[in-house]
Amino acid sequence: MEILTTVNDSPAFITVMTSGCAQRRVSGISHSVGNGAHPNKWNQEDDGLRTGRRRSRIPEKPNHTLSLWSVIKNCLGKELSKIPMPVNFNEPLSMLQRLTEDLEYSELLDMAAACRSSLDQLCYVAAFSASSYSTTANRTTKPFNPLLGETYELDRLEECGYRSICEQVSHHPPAAAHHVWSQRGWSLWQEITIDSKFCGKCISVTPRGTIHLQFHSSGNHYTWSKVTSTVHNIILGKLWIDQSGDIEIINHVTKESCQLKFSPYSYFSRDVSRKVSGVVMDSENVACFILSGTWDDKIDCTKIIGSSQAIGGQKTLYKTESPWQLWRKYPLPENAENMYYFSSLALTLNELEEGVGPTDSRLRPDQRLMEAGLWSEASAEKQRLEEKQRERRKRREGGVEGEVHWPLWFERRTDPFTGENSFVYKGGYWEAKSSQDWSMCPEIF
Numbered sequence: 001m002e003i004l005t006t007v008n009d010s011p012a013f014i015t016v017m018t019s020g021c022a023q024r025r026v027s028g029i030s031h032s033v034g035n036g037a038h039p040n041k042w043n044q045e046d047d048g049l050r051t052g053r054r055r056s057r058i059p060e061k062p063n064h065t066l067s068l069w070s071v072i073k074n075c076l077g078k079e080l081s082k083i084p085m086p087v088n089f090n091e092p093l094s095m096l097q098r099l100t101e102d103l104e105y106s107e108l109l110d111m112a113a114a115c116r117s118s119l120d121q122l123c124y125v126a127a128f129s130a131s132s133y134s135t136t137a138n139r140t141t142k143p144f145n146p147l148l149g150e151t152y153e154l155d156r157l158e159e160c161g162y163r164s165i166c167e168q169v170s171h172h173p174p175a176a177a178h179h180v181w182s183q184r185g186w187s188l189w190q191e192i193t194i195d196s197k198f199c200g201k202c203i204s205v206t207p208r209g210t211i212h213l214q215f216h217s218s219g220n221h222y223t224w225s226k227v228t229s230t231v232h233n234i235i236l237g238k239l240w241i242d243q244s245g246d247i248e249i250i251n252h253v254t255k256e257s258c259q260l261k262f263s264p265y266s267y268f269s270r271d272v273s274r275k276v277s278g279v280v281m282d283s284e285n286v287a288c289f290i291l292s293g294t295w296d297d298k299i300d301c302t303k304i305i306g307s308s309q310a311i312g313g314q315k316t317l318y319k320t321e322s323p324w325q326l327w328r329k330y331p332l333p334e335n336a337e338n339m340y341y342f343s344s345l346a347l348t349l350n351e352l353e354e355g356v357g358p359t360d361s362r363l364r365p366d367q368r369l370m371e372a373g374l375w376s377e378a379s380a381e382k383q384r385l386e387e388k389q390r391e392r393r394k395r396r397e398g399g400v401e402g403e404v405h406w407p408l409w410f411e412r413r414t415d416p417f418t419g420e421n422s423f424v425y426k427g428g429y430w431e432a433k434s435s436q437d438w439s440m441c442p443e444i445f
């Protein structure tokens, strides 16, 4: 569908989102102008609770240049997780921490939860799904592949209203399960495996799995999946990442849906790069909102108030209200280019915290050494951990115990909407944390 916007009426409402959770040093405001028809209940009542208490720096990335090409040139067609790579190409975060970064713009979900209209809600959900790509353009480093049984918790109940837990539930193929519960009215869960391929000039990475989002009061249940990330300039030049593909978000309760398109970079096109565009449709497939913007800067939303067929019948002309900004990316922290291009949330993820489970990514020694810039020590430690993991596997499979690995905190369940059988949180982690009884945890580090 091609979209041509025409007449602009006066805006009925404007919602500007200028800041994240209270952890950010500069606190912002979320305000609305106009008739108040639009929900933006989210305001930062508890802003400042932990302001300044989390770290805003990590050691700078050492400048040990090593050619990626020289390491992977003989691995054509291989899965990325099967290519042995020194820590030089890593970032000091695990894939579990990286998945948790999807929550950077959790306030979009808080706002979605406060929407009275499910179509408005869908606009925010769509912006949220695109916001997980906001920091990917320059993040050309590889997260650590988690060890089987590794977990990662992020308890931001006080600051952002949510608690998140991830567990690496399978090693071959690598799979991670994730569950988030928010006291601001929503839960999100996903199980993800990653398909990747080195195809000579580029590496393409496609996460497989469905993301589920449910709002507690309305019961609205949304699902969608992820697009393909492509790492360019493998042979020569500076690495960069593009996102391409389609995301279909469905509200299974109301049958409303949104089609989001991530256009791939094209050398020949005059179009802006990193473009995202989409249409939000009601249960009869009538277009109600147009979304447009870029995944690394901002996304606007425009309400459709009428449509007509253009001459020739090829194009639909829409009469719309003025666009308003749904989402805007926060600026990267100072000196980010020397700190793996981490966002302010990413900088805090590997900070040591008391009381986390013994399998938590923060306690992984090779990652910690790598963060400190001690790369050869980190590489040696990484080998030790991987060897230890192989030993555990051998003992499990061949040995007297003859057991299979069962995730501790997740269990297989069939989803009523998608029919998929995947790992869903079974509870218990936060309870174990409060009693500090971790006796059931495997020793993985």
Ligand SMILES: CC(C)CCC[C@@H](C)[C@H]1CC[C@H]2[C@@H]3CC=C4C[C@@H](O)CC[C@]4(C)[C@H]3CC[C@]12C
Pocket (backbone or CB within 6 Å): 068, 089, 098, 099, 102, 132, 133, 136, 139, 140, 141, 142, 143, 194, 203, 205, 207, 226, 229, 231, 239, 241
């Ligand atoms: C050797 C080097 C160049 C390879 C680097 C591969 C990197 C860039 C790949 C590997 C796994 C990928 C991630 C897999 C899953 C997700 C979750 C999604 O919600 C946002 C994108 C994100 C976070 C991807 C970003 C790009 C990524 C980090």
